[in-house]
Amino acid sequence: MALTGLDIYKLLPKTNCKKCGRPTCLAFAMQLAQKKANLSDCPDVSEEAKKVLGAAAAPPIKLVTVGTGARQVQIGEENVLFRHEEKFYHPTGVAVTIHDDLDEAAFNDRLKKINSLKMARVGTEIEIDLIVIINKSNTADKFADTAKKVSDGSHLNIILSSSSVDNMKAALQKCAEKRPLIHGASAGNCEAMAALAHEKKCPMTIAAQTLEEFVDLAERAKKAGVEEIVLDVSGNNPKEVLQKLTKVRRLALKKNFRDLGFPMITFVNDEDAFQEIALASTYLLKYAGIVAVNVCEPWAIMPLLTARTNIFTDPQKPIQVEPRLYAVGDVKDDSPVLFTTNFSLTYYTVEGEVESSRIPAYILSVDTGGTSVLTAYSGDKLNDKAVAKAMTDAQVDTKVKHKKLIIPGLVAVMSGKLQETLGWEILVGPREASGLPSYLKTVWKS
Amino acid sequence: MEIPNVADKWSGAVNEITLGATKDKGGSRTKTITIGGAKSIPFMDFEGSPGQKPVVAMDVYDVPPEDWPETLSKPFADVLHDPAQWAKKCVEQYGADLICLKLEGIHPDKGNKTAEETATTVKSILAAVGVPLIIWGCEHDEKDNDVMTKVSQAAKGECCLLGVVTQDNYKTLTATCLADGHALITLAPVDINIAKQVNILVSEMDFPLNRIVMFQSTGALGYGLEYTYSIQERERLAALTGDKMMSMPVICDVGHEAWRTKESKSDDKEVPQWGARDERGPMWETITAVSLLQSGVDIIRMSHPKAVAAVKKCIDRLY
Numbered sequence: 001m002a003l004t005g006l007d008i009y010k011l012l013p014k015t016n017c018k019k020c021g022r023p024t025c026l027a028f029a030m031q032l033a034q035k036k037a038n039l040s041d042c043p044d045v046s047e048e049a050k051k052v053l054g055a056a057a058a059p060p061i062k063l064v065t066v067g068t069g070a071r072q073v074q075i076g077e078e079n080v081l082f083r084h085e086e087k088f089y090h091p092t093g094v095a096v097t098i099h100d101d102l103d104e105a106a107f108n109d110r111l112k113k114i115n116s117l118k119m120a121r122v123g124t125e126i127e128i129d130l131i132v133i134i135n136k137s138n139t140a141d142k143f144a145d146t147a148k149k150v151s152d153g154s155h156l157n158i159i160l161s162s163s164s165v166d167n168m169k170a171a172l173q174k175c176a177e178k179r180p181l182i183h184g185a186s187a188g189n190c191e192a193m194a195a196l197a198h199e200k201k202c203p204m205t206i207a208a209q210t211l212e213e214f215v216d217l218a219e220r221a222k223k224a225g226v227e228e229i230v231l232d233v234s235g236n237n238p239k240e241v242l243q244k245l246t247k248v249r250r251l252a253l254k255k256n257f258r259d260l261g262f263p264m265i266t267f268v269n270d271e272d273a274f275q276e277i278a279l280a281s282t283y284l285l286k287y288a289g290i291v292a293v294n295v296c297e298p299w300a301i302m303p304l305l306t307a308r309t310n311i312f313t314d315p316q317k318p319i320q321v322e323p324r325l326y327a328v329g330d331v332k333d334d335s336p337v338l339f340t341t342n343f344s345l346t347y348y349t350v351e352g353e354v355e356s357s358r359i360p361a362y363i364l365s366v367d368t369g370g371t372s373v374l375t376a377y378s379g380d381k382l383n384d385k386a387v388a389k390a391m392t393d394a395q396v397d398t399k400v401k402h403k404k405l406i407i408p409g410l411v412a413v414m415s416g417k418l419q420e421t422l423g424w425e426i427l428v429g430p431r432e433a434s435g436l437p438s439y440l441k442t443v444w445k446s
Numbered sequence: 447m448e449i450p451n452v453a454d455k456w457s458g459a460v461n462e463i464t465l466g467a468t469k470d471k472g473g474s475r476t477k478t479i480t481i482g483g484a485k486s487i488p489f490m491d492f493e494g495s496p497g498q499k500p501v502v503a504m505d506v507y508d509v510p511p512e513d514w515p516e517t518l519s520k521p522f523a524d525v526l527h528d529p530a531q532w533a534k535k536c537v538e539q540y541g542a543d544l545i546c547l548k549l550e551g552i553h554p555d556k557g558n559k560t561a562e563e564t565a566t567t568v569k570s571i572l573a574a575v576g577v578p579l580i581i582w583g584c585e586h587d588e589k590d591n592d593v594m595t596k597v598s599q600a601a602k603g604e605c606c607l608l609g610v611v612t613q614d615n616y617k618t619l620t621a622t623c624l625a626d627g628h629a630l631i632t633l634a635p636v637d638i639n640i641a642k643q644v645n646i647l648v649s650e651m652d653f654p655l656n657r658i659v660m661f662q663s664t665g666a667l668g669y670g671l672e673y674t675y676s677i678q679e680r681e682r683l684a685a686l687t688g689d690k691m692m693s694m695p696v697i698c699d700v701g702h703e704a705w706r707t708k709e710s711k712s713d714d715k716e717v718p719q720w721g722a723r724d725e726r727g728p729m730w731e732t733i734t735a736v737s738l739l740q741s742g743v744d745i746i747r748m749s750h751p752k753a754v755a756a757v758k759k760c761i762d763r764l765y
């Protein structure tokens with residue numbers, strides 16, 4: 001909750017000395033409240049005021065950075081509970097675990113598999129962000145050794161997981177420059193872990209059972225000089241985890257509760273890959289900053305990453321596909337050509353139906369600013385000129401030897417004009433994309 | 447340190463509907479299903495009753511589906527030609543809470559089955575299983591109006607859930623449902639204002655609001671899921687804040703949508719890098735379902751037994 005002008009005024013010297021360039025302290029306070037002024041303009045402001053105002057200006061959920069460079073993961077600094085209110089800003093980091101007690105072959109195998117967890121789907125690359133090294137061996141040597149191997153052998157950001165401060169120290173010696181997330185602090189070792197995190201300038205997690213304990217631990221970590229804190233909200237009871245994730249997010253956003261204004265990490269651990277990914281997706285949608293899983297199969301990771309893509313999409317922006325000519329299947333110069341808009345939902349529905357018809361075809365996605373067929377037509381974004389332009393841009397006449405264009409049944413009224421403008425024969429397709437397979441099989445074939 | 451209370455106080459609730467009628471209520475169901483009733487954000491029972499547990503309806507088709515990948519048809523291979531046996535298998539082996547009969551074969555382009563044939567199919571399913579039935583038209587207005595009317599009469603008194611009506615085609619089915627004691631699904635594709643409009647139109651025909659279920663059309667994971675998610679989330683918030691025209695329980699069509707995607711459908715040979723379809727497909731359906739659950743869903747239509755089992759287990763653990 002932002003401070004009001006009056007709240008701020010109470011903290012100013014109230015001398016109206018005008019050194020800030022404003023007529024009165026109150027005027028200055030009002031501008032501060034609207035973020036139109038900078039506190040440093042007032043030379044006489046007290047340390048106390050600086051502290052309070054500085055804190056109030058900070059985002060309600062702290063931004064935490066894990067890793068360095070272009071691949072670093074940033075979590076936190078979210079403003080809303082529901083994506084339709086604004087948008088979610090910092091996509092949840094997806095992490096996969098590796099144990100430090102694997103024999104060499106098994107380790108190399110798994111690391112290779114984890115490293116290659118990237119997929120191209122509908123034109124975009126999606127991939128995981130982090131690897132969690134778990135100190136299963138309980139020894140410092142193996143942990144440090146593994147940290148080195150991962151640091152050298154993976155492009156992924158690192159989470160070091162051990163409850164032993166000594167082992168953590170050993171591992172940090174091998175990879176601190178990668179700015180790993182230190183995972184392992186709880187009530188018993190909080191200060192020691194925090195000292196390490198402070199010394200190595202790394203972010204750290206804290207684990208606790210209750211929200212009260214989280215507040216206490218966060219306080220202790222902050223005292224030791226750590227600012228980038230991540231709350232480890234994990235556990236065996238999914239309902240409890242989900243509710244805790246929601247409570248912490250609400251506390252930060254609705255109550256401006258600074259003591260828990262941190263992003264969260266959730267470890268999901270289930271023998272059944274379906275349960276593990278189902279829960280990880282659930283936590284990802286409802287406020288986890290990082291989710292860590294054990295399963296490293298592409299068929300499990302891909303849906304998790306796709307859920308992330310979907311939920312972090314800006315709700316204001318209709319998603320669009322690139323307006324161009326798409327070839328579905330093994331097209332030839334006598335394949336049908338149909339057009340639709342570049343609204344992704346519309347386009348993919350059409351594409352799905354064409355694909356299921358098993359008849360290779362060209363789909364021309366006409367730029368309508370990402371709106372559906374009817375909306376675009378009524379807004380005059382879909383007219384004969386727009387279609388003609390798309391046809392020319394995509395050089396459709398060089399792709400097929402016939403001159404027949406299938407148009408969406410919903411805009412059958414365009415036929416006449418379109419035929420005139422293009423000089424192509426216009427075939428009116430079905431009103432719904434679901435009619436395409438039978439249309440292509442019957443009408444087109446004949 | 448005292449932690450502030452973050453439980454939201456809601457003035458509204460999602461309507462509760464009981465589907466299926468037992469003998470003493472004039473039907474022949476041995477089991478009824480009650481949905482809706484939530485007075486809190488999904489799964490947040492610290493702020494109010496979460497309502498009834500979300501349920502899974504398994505899809506049964508009146509004609510054998512043409513384009514199902516083997517992964518999906520395999521579990522039903524022995525029953526795909528017999529909707530009644532198919533329904534029985536879903537209930538007895540795969541734990542379906544309800545059966546959703548999708549009338550694909552009545553569509554003029556897909557078999558053009560008659561109303562009489564379809565009424566017989568419905569009766570055979572009602573005889574084969576004791577759970578409540580959802581009956582879903584082919585979304586071809588004329589044909590639906592013809593077939594659904596007769597189907598509704600054939601199932602009179604069973605308190606089925608029939609759909610779908612839209613703002614352009616609602617009168618026939620609404621009147622029939624009202625006469626035969628069924629509940630009704632209102633469809634508005636990803637549009638909250640139209641959703642409200644259809645509910646108003648239907649209620650103006652004196653159809654009781656507490657016998658309506660809303661359908662916003664469903665975007666599969668990776669194919670517009672976020673649109674459905676946000677619409678449903680907004681509807682749930684509207685219901686909780688007391689908007690009577692938005693207080694209906696919600697149904698999603700996950701099975702059909704998820705199995706249309708490349709990610710679940712593609713053959714292992716086409717996409718070796720994505721892993722085996724026998725896992726990949728059911729997983730895609732599972733994650734589509736559990737994701738939408740977070741936005742507020744009361745009935746999920748599903749297809750693959752493995753996905754059904756995973757989603758039901760996940761619901762139990764979160765509820």
Ligand code: SF4
Pocket residue numbers: 012013014015016017018019020021022023024025026028041042043044045
């Ligand atoms: S410089 Fe500071 S003390 Fe002087 S008028 Fe401005 S706000 Fe007030």
